Amino acid sequence: MENRGIIPAHRIALQHLDRVAIKDSHGSHTYLDVLLKAIKLSNMIKSSIGLEKNQERIGFLCPNDSTYVISQWACWAAGHIAVPLSPVHPPSLLGYYVKDCDAALIIASQSHSQLLNAVQETVGQDIKSVILEESWQQTINQNVTPTQLKSILCDTKPMEFYHNSDAMMLYTSGTTGKPKGVLLSHKNIDAQVRMLIEVWEWSKKDVIVHALPLHHTHGVINALLCPLYVGASCIMLPKFDSKAIWENFLNTNVSQEEKPTLFMGVPTMYSKLLSHYDSTYGETQRKREYVKASISNNFRVMISGSAALPEPVFYKWKAATGIEIVERYGMTEIGSVLSIPLEGERRPGYVGVPSPGVSIRLAEFQSSPLGSKANYQILFETSYDQFSKDYANDKVVGDLLIKGPNVFKCYWNKPEATAKDFTADGWFRTGDSVQFDNGYFKILGRLSADIIKSGGFKISALEIETHLLGHPEIADCTVFGIPDVTWGQKVAAVLVLANPEMSIDLIALKQWCKERMAPYIVPSEWRIYSELPRNALGKVNKVEFAKVAFNNNPGSSKL
Structure with missing residues (x-):
């Protein structure tokens, strides 16, 4: 990646004054x-x-x-x-x-x-x-x-x-249950944006349809600042709406230069867009052929991130649009550090190779899994500059570590949390287990069962539990994610009521939650237990308990 001075987006705008930046x-x-x-x-x-x-x-x-x-x-x-x-x-x-x-x-x-x-x-x-x-x-x-x-x-x-100087603070939820402010410097943002400009070959001719949340890195860095850095145009929609997105995809009332060339979404978006396609465009062969021709002729890339893309969605989208979705991997703290190359094989479930400027290690920790003093063994190490097809036969699984100018500065006012997420030699610990297989990386999942990935959001189960335990009718609870085709995972909660002889009003409980939590973290699945299977340390084995609690177990009752 070319080495240059730090130029923030509002200064880069001087190079493109007459071009359209935003359509809303x-x-x-x-x-x-x-x-x-x-x-x-x-x-x-x-x-x-x-x-x-x-x-x-x-x-x-x-x-x-x-x-x-x-x-x-x-x-x-x-x-x-x-x-x-x-x-x-x-x-x-x-x-x-x-x-x-x-x-x-x-x-x-x-x-x-x-x-x-x-x-x-x-x-x-x-x-x-x-x-x-x-x-x-x-x-x-x-x-x-x-x-x-x-x-x-x-x-x-x-x-x-x-x-x-520092540029932006984005909040994310960690395993502690308290959202942390991720502090990004202008150097961090510049590195994160420019590596994606190179990987996804952004140019001022591009037009992106933007329907992502703007308090997350996916919406801010990937889908907004990337186009604004190169003088491209961004069609900003007020919110995700399948009908509105398809109308923008197929808009015939604009010139060829104004037609969209990129789209970024989370897997849930693609799933819902396919549902709209089936009901609106999929009923006749003529409509299907029109959609496929329009999308494949105008769009040069469509990208999915923030959660794993289900394989059926990948193939259904390809059948409907002619486009193979590019998958990538990133976090608020580091940006998008892995991506399928535009000219590379689109392998469903894999997130590609290192982005420019990024160094990667797969490690096995030999002592405490937390803290910078944890010792670890390097199982595999590479970078964008060193990456080679010679790795094709390697297959390694380990904890993913990242280093580079893209890595965030610190968690705001949380020095202990910052230290915990870095090794003694300065590598950021993502908390994800990753497999390197046949030249590509694949994300296997969180090292902690307390992070739920739903609709592109990373949700802290502990944060939800803290809220629920504040309800006067709830004595105990546990929260985890359960598999879901559309959302990746659904937020599920198991409750122990303060009065076992009484029931709880689910509608009132959901409203109570919505007044205290972001809407996407409110549980959608509920069970009642007389007690939770806690061990001597007071912990619930969430992975095993989830299989029991949501498998029509007669020991529980549904809400």
Whole structure:
């Protein structure tokens, strides 16, 4: 990967001012339009928290449209750390993020002003805020001379600032059950984006349909910053909607240059898109042939990540569209470090080879599995530069370790958690068991049974258990994932009621959960037990118990 200086996205925009950066429900927005609004907002940020401040955490609650990019770029232009917040999360969870990162300011769209008020109440103190009126979402055709633009840019940080400063904090759930703030520097983001530009051969001619959440690395780094780094266009949909996505896939009301060339999704998205295809386009041969011809002629790549893609989905998608989905592997802490090469074999269930700049080890730990002092044996080691087809006959299974400029800086204010996830010699421990087989890597699963992968999200079972144990009618509980064709895993909970003679209202319980948890972590499957099979240490063997509890066991009762 070419070695160059760190140039944040809002500065790269100067190379593509007249091109369309974002298309959303409000219209088309050029790079110039987004940049000028971002600089205007950056000045509002500085006026609000002080011109002398640097590297403050700025939370922002924006819909999936141009205001998200404007807010992100504004944080960077002002020299601060962007903390994207999801509007689908309940105020209690958003309040935790705001308090944990010690946000100096929250930017919110007008449509989320009530949610902002609820977050303020949860935090228990007034936090400075900037409300973006609806005019921020509208397209404004602005003419600026080079001299005027140079003068405007004088109000932003100089290029040298970004070489050693932090850029963004994304929250993820760990095995402790508490979400951790993953701090990414501008160098980290630059490395993560540029390696994908090279792997997936991004160019300014590309157009991507974007329907991913924007508080996760998949939606922010892979699907948004990659196109914005090269001057491509991003069609931002308000949310995932199968009908709207297919309409964009097959849009005949735009020029050939405006037609989508890329799509990224999680396996659940592809499964739901196939269901819509079957009911809308799959009924006649003529429709099926039209869809296949349109997709295969216009799209150069479709990518799946955040969870394992079921093999049937891979083959059904290929049959419907003519496209073999590219699978990749990554984490918030490291970006997408493994990907099927565009010119390589698309092998279902495998996530390919190392990305540029990434070094990989498969290891076997010989002492405690936790902490930087754990000793380990290197079973296999390679990197993008060293990777060779000579490995074709090798087959190794081990814990996946990663090193490179893409690896995050730290967990915010959690030095012990940071130290635990790195080896003594500086390698990041992903927590995944990985197999190298016939030239490709394959993810076997989490080393911990407490992480559930559902619909592209990585969910902490311990976090859910903590919430459930706060319910007055629940005495004990355990949570784990059970296999599901559509979601990969479904969140399942086994409860022990405080009063065994009473029942519990499932509808009321689900509503109680939704008021306290993100919607995608609320359990969808429930069982009642008189007691849980805990060992002498008070632990439940979740892998074995899941097989029993959700296999029509007469010792349990369904909710």
